[in-house]
Structure formats: C-alpha cells, structure tokens
Amino acid sequence: MPIKIPDTLPARQTLEREGVIVMRETDAVRQDIRPLRIGLLNLMPNKIDTETQLARLFGATPLQIELTLLRISNHVSRNTPADHMASFYRPWDDVRTERFDGFVITGAPVERLPFEHVTYWDELRRVFDWTQTHVHRCFNICWAAQASLHHFYGVPKHELPHKASGVFQHRCLAPASPYMRGFSDLFTVPVSRWTELRRADVERHAGLEILAESNETGLCLIDDARHRSLQMFNHLEYDTTTLSDEYHRDSAKDPATPLPQYYFPNDNANQPPPNRWRGNAHLLFGNWINEIYQTAPFELAEIAAA
Structure with missing residues (x-):
C-alpha cells in the first residue's frame, strides 16, 4: 500500500522518482480500509529533508499510511521556508484532541543544552504526556529519545568528549523482540550526536529493554514498553549523503573537524560514501509499523484505552 501525503509536498516528487507509491487523496478515500494514522513532530532544522527521509520509510510498508506533519506550537523554524511550514505543518496544539496510531518525534540540534534550557521543553513534556x-x-x-527517557524516568544524558559521527557496527541484543525481527546479529547504523545515555543509568529502571548497542558508541535502541515507545538514539533514517553534508558544513567552520568514522571510502571526503544501512532502516520501521497494525484498535477513539 502507498503513503498518503499532500500532492504539493516536495517529498512527493522525490519519492515518486524512487519508485515509492504515493497516493492521492481522491484515490485514498475510495479504498474501503482505515489507513494507519502517523503523526510526525519534526524538530530538525531542515524539515524538508527529514520529512522526506521518514516518508520514504513509511511508504515502503505494505499498509496505507496517512502522514500528518506537526511542529511545536510556539516555535518558529528559521531553516525551513515559512510558506512550507504554513502549507504542510500543523501546530501540535491543533491536534491535541485527535488520536494517532503512531507518533514519531525527531531529534533536534539542542542536545548539548540542559533539557530545561530548551525553549520548547515545557511543550514537549506536554506532548510526551499526551502520547x-x-x-x-x-x-x-x-535527542527526542533522550528527552523521553529523561521526562519519564529522569535518565540523565552525558556529553561526549567529541562528537560521535560515522557508521558503526551494532549488536542485536534481543532477537525475539518484534522490533528486531529479521535483524542480523551485527548490523550498521549511522551515528551523529554529542551526547549519550549510559547503560548503568538505564538498567536502574525495570521495564526498559536494551535492544541494540555498539561497543564504540554505546546504546542505540531501547524498548520502553510501559510507555509504548521505541527509543532510537541514532539515525537509520539518514540519506546516503547526510553525514557527508554534516561534515562539510562543520569543516567549513572548523577545518579540524574529524571525518565521520567508517563512512567515506579510504577516509577520503571527496569520494561518495556507500549506503550500508538502508536495509536496516526499512526493516526497523517496517517492524514498528507492523507492530502498530497488529495491536492498534480499529476505532481511533479506542486508542486511549488500548
């Protein structure tokens, strides 16, 4: 089944060129099924890139997905055109009475700030409770995964001595988890962050199951079953060139910026990097969508009691 997004959303043309089936509103209403309703609270600066990356993964699943793009109500994006935000994004305050089968909250470039110093922290806490x-x-x-575990459990984040950036090998620790179905024992994941959550802090809280981690960059994926939340600290949704774009942006400001590890061929930033995580991204998001489909009530109004 395809993904249903606005006809004029820039992601549509990109996805159609890649062969992702994108559905028009008029076609969707003719199908006698209820699509899964997914909300995307996009906190990333370049919202168009992020919405395209995630729509690509949702559109590859065998179910009809209705994607709703959302923003923090009182925060003005400085890196995405205002007309794009006005045309395609709804403030979270506008959907507070609505229900969603799934809800995704992205990272944000604020991870080195204390949570309480983030200008929209209070609203984000209300969003977490609303979910x-x-x-x-x-x-x-x-960052949203770190924020969620801090909000619900008080788990602290710790600043790294240098940015963790690259494509790192991870271990599957819970092959029986529905989210890890089909994963290899070892798999690669892009990492791009200045902070981390530590295993010892997480293990103090019963019910948090560590699904994947790396010997080099630590925790990657946690299942918070109590809050029906999957916490991913890294970036399987990244495009092939996202880490390259970040590196060239940062090295233009600071020539001493280290190369992303295990990413550029021969550590040559002028060579195009291969994508070694695309299949893992589709697998994880497909497993998450399937778990929603298997467990969500048919009537949206019943979600609060599910």
Whole structure:
C-alpha cells in the first residue's frame, strides 16, 4: 500500500522518482480500509529533508499510511521556508484532541543544552504526556529519545568528549523482540550526536529493554514498553549523503573537524560514501509499523484505552 501525503509536498516528487507509491487523496478515500494514522513532530532544522527521509520509510510498508506533519506550537523554524511550514505543518496544539496510531518525534540540534534550557521543553513534556492517552505507539529519534527517557524516568544524558559521527557496527541484543525481527546479529547504523545515555543509568529502571548497542558508541535502541515507545538514539533514517553534508558544513567552520568514522571510502571526503544501512532502516520501521497494525484498535477513539 502507498503513503498518503499532500500532492504539493516536495517529498512527493522525490519519492515518486524512487519508485515509492504515493497516493492521492481522491484515490485514498475510495479504498474501503482505515489507513494507519502517523503523526510526525519534526524538530530538525531542515524539515524538508527529514520529512522526506521518514516518508520514504513509511511508504515502503505494505499498509496505507496517512502522514500528518506537526511542529511545536510556539516555535518558529528559521531553516525551513515559512510558506512550507504554513502549507504542510500543523501546530501540535491543533491536534491535541485527535488520536494517532503512531507518533514519531525527531531529534533536534539542542542536545548539548540542559533539557530545561530548551525553549520548547515545557511543550514537549506536554506532548510526551499526551502520547500516553492519544497515541498507540511512539518512535522517538536521537535527542527526542533522550528527552523521553529523561521526562519519564529522569535518565540523565552525558556529553561526549567529541562528537560521535560515522557508521558503526551494532549488536542485536534481543532477537525475539518484534522490533528486531529479521535483524542480523551485527548490523550498521549511522551515528551523529554529542551526547549519550549510559547503560548503568538505564538498567536502574525495570521495564526498559536494551535492544541494540555498539561497543564504540554505546546504546542505540531501547524498548520502553510501559510507555509504548521505541527509543532510537541514532539515525537509520539518514540519506546516503547526510553525514557527508554534516561534515562539510562543520569543516567549513572548523577545518579540524574529524571525518565521520567508517563512512567515506579510504577516509577520503571527496569520494561518495556507500549506503550500508538502508536495509536496516526499512526493516526497523517496517517492524514498528507492523507492530502498530497488529495491536492498534480499529476505532481511533479506542486508542486511549488500548
């Protein structure tokens, strides 16, 4: 089944060129099924890139997905055109009475700030609490995953001595988890962050299951079953060139910026990097969507009680 997004969303043309089936509103209403309703609270600066990356993964699943793009209500994006935000994004305040089968919150370039110093921290905390009564399952990425575990459990984040950047090998620790179905024992994941959560802090809280981690960059994926949330600290959704774009952006400001590890061929930033994680991204997001489909009530109004 395809993904249903606005006809004029820039992601549509990109996805159609890649062979992802994108559905028009008029075609969707003719199908006698209920699509899975997925909300995307996009906190990334370049919202167009991020919405395209995630829509690509949702559109590859065998179910019809209705994607709703959301933003923090009182925060003005400085890196995405205002007309794009006005045309395609709804403030979270506008959907507070609505329900979603799935809800994704992205990372944000604020991870080196204390949580309480982030200008929209109070609203994000309200969003986390709202998901417990209006969302069936959540998927939090990078800083949002750290923020969720801090909000619900008080788990602290720790600043790294240098940025963790590259494509690192990870171990599957819970092959029986529905989210890890089909994963190899070892698999690669892009990493791009200045902070981390530590295993010892997480293990103090019963019910948090560590699904994957790396010997070099630590925790990667946690299942918070109590809050029906999947916490991903890294970036399987990244495009092939995202780490390259980040490196060239940062090295233009600081020529001493280290290369992303295990990424550029022969550590040559002028050579195009291979994508070694695309299959893992589709597998994880497909498993998450399938778990929603298997467990969500048919009537959206029943989600609060599910």
